[in-house]
Amino acid sequence: MAVREAFNPIEAVFGKIDVWVNNAGYQNVNQPILDIDINEWFKCFEINVKGSFLFALEFLRLSKPDAVLIILSSILAHYGVRQGHCTGHSGHSASKTAITKAMDIIQEELPTVRIVNLHPGLIARAMSAKIGNTAVSMDSVDLPAHFAVWLVSPEAEFLKSRLVWANWDVEEMKTRKQEILEKDLLRLELTGI
Template identity: 40%
Template structure:
């Protein structure tokens, strides 16, 4: 279908499709060790399934709640015989717990930084400052803690896929009341641009996961947006960690964008170092 928002490609997806199918041989993760934060529910759970279908094992999942992680393990191991899903009870804001998980995991090949938080929608004059700041604690501090703990133990040719949100591109008047989420997600993109620069041997890609019917999305109170199937971001995050997406390292890309058409404009990524990165609109000035 045609793009619903400004897009660098002409084809837009709301559902998964052949080029990002986890069973494609080119996307095989056989023999790979994968780590996924926020793996207990929603997009995180479906991403665990995607990597399992692609042959990855073991898949280590981090989250705060034993019950939801255990449910993910039960579902995925039942659906994909032979996969081993390993649980780590760890809040991403708890540096000690995350470091313990990183030690237990050891060497890894793919890291998905998926844990996130959306504060209750509220204008600044009425907000609960502690809850507002929790968005930064989880989305930014949590991302830093995860990167700091896991990157030293990476295998050669490792990939890191981080989740942000395309809401950062919208005018403030459209997203009033979501200052915690929008500003922390904008900072998330810039943070992983630093990670990409400081770890050039790691394929770091930041992803917009679409608009999916999850508990987190329901808190946004946005209405009228077309919904995406949960398999779309899950399968896209598999593709983003594959060699096919190497040209997008250090950039922010949307799961709705057709990957074949993205690959067709690889030259744009090579020639414009600011393309799909964060900065000030209008700079450099004419």
């Protein structure tokens, strides 16, 4: 398997891995569901789900028991469809939601590893222009980089198995730690029944 072969030199040089930031991502062209190119739509699943899963799996095979895995997620996986943000983005939204749920299941199977799903913010990149998202105020690429460094620290342990956004206030999250844990917030699940 090509992914496993990509990890061989990492293992040979560094041994067990402490941290992995998984940044597989693909966005099909923003189109109404009846107009989509079905191959482009499923390419979202090939890259966002299968690609992320394969790299996460190889990382987990080589990781230390208390390693941290950050999956770069998407705002479209976190928003509800009633908010209107997913229209035209069904492939990206559904595939990012699928990998988020898969990571929840992996987290349950490997409780000593810390897995966090991180929405990096609105970063200008080729995918943004592809979907016509150039007018939106963009975040700096430094934002998710700095946030990820904090996210792997012991101070952020309470965010294990949760969904977070890089543009959230770290100090506020720390003050809400007990609330997040007690109310089991920041998860992708059915609640309120």
